[in-house]
Amino acid sequence: MAIDLSGKAALVTGAGGGIGRAIAVKLASAGASVALNYLNSREAAEEAVAAIRANGGTAVAIQADVSKAEEAARLVEEAERAFGRPVDLLINNAGHLVQRLPNEEMTEELYGRVMDVNLKSAVFVTKAVIPGMKAAGGGCIVNMTSVAAHNGGGPGASIYAASKAAVLAYTKGLAKELAASGIRVNSISPGFIGNTAFHATFTPAAAREATIQSIPMRREGTPEDVAGVALFLVSDLSAYLTGETIEVNGGMYMR
Template sequence: MIIDLTGRSAIVTGASGGIGKAIATALAAAGAKVAVNYLSSGDAAEEAVASIRSLGGQAVAIQADVSLAEGAEKLAREAKEAFGEPIEILVNNAGHLVQRLSNEEMTEDLYERIMDVNLKSAVFVAKAIIPGMKASGNGRIVNLTSVAAHNGGGPGASIYAASKAAVIAYTKGLAKELAGSGINANAISPGFIGGTAFHSTFTSAGAREATIQGIPLRREGTPEDVAGVALFLVSELSAYITGETIEVNGGMYMR
């Protein structure tokens, strides 16, 4: 079966590179009009849009700080204006470890920054988009969590892990809240995914190799591995799935 998203509009947050870019590209390739959200990487976002357009897709780059409620509202408003229709697909990909720091050293400011970018962003972008989805009677929300939500993460990442665990619980509650409205909400939990700024910034070469050796499939994942699952979850193939978290980790964590 071919997934066809023609006639549907989407937002992917944090989509200027890595997993977000791969998801935006996959949705556009399936026919969706895609808003590529970014915070500060404007050039990269425009490159992602240009790449999508070169392949015949439709996309627009929208700057917004989705860790702020007003930024989430701005993104929803500008995406609707750009496409002239309600957004029916939302992928909350924006997220960040921000900084590795032990609980002994944790500051209130860093705690809030981590929780805001990982959890608050998903909550308030969804809040801004849900009314339009309800009006159209059709919607798909996909929230990105992490394997850290299950295992507590690496050194200095306990708050990040907690924020991603909260995303899983939030997704379940949201799925129940929206049941009957034609809107499904699910989550994707990536494991060790290469080709992203996350591991380039926070993971040493030695830790990377050790992690790969512990993965049953013996390789790190790719952004495209995650994008394929996102494409499935926003399509009609997943019509009877809601409140679920799908693990994309090569077997490093099995439920």
């Protein structure tokens, strides 16, 4: 069964590279018009837009700091203006570890940055799309959590793990809140996904190899592995699925 998202408008936050970019490309390949949000990676986002357009798709790149409520609202306004319709499909992918730091050294500033980019961004981008989705009779929201939400994360990542656990709980509460409006809300929990800025920045080569050897499938995941699940979650193939979290980790964590 081919998934057809023609006539749908999608917004992917944190889409300048890695998982966000892969999801944007995947949704566009299924026919959705896609707004790619980025913070600093303008060139990468524009390259992704160019690639989508070269394959016959429709896409725009929109800069916004989604850790700020007013920027999140502006992002949604610009996306809706670009496509002339409400956002039908939202992927809250923006997130960051920011810095590995033991809790005894944690600062209020770092705590705020981590929680804002991982949880607050999802809350306020979602807030901005809800009125349009309700007016359209429904929509799909996918939040990005992490295996760290289950296992506490690696060294110096306790606040990151807590923020991702909050996203998981937020997904369940939001799913209950919006179900009667025809809006489904689910989340994806990636494990060790290679070819991303996250592990390029925060994971030493030795730790990376050790992690891969501990994964039952004996490989790291790819952004495309996550993108395929996102496509499923915004399609009619998952029409009776809401409030759920899908683990994408090659078997490293099984519930």
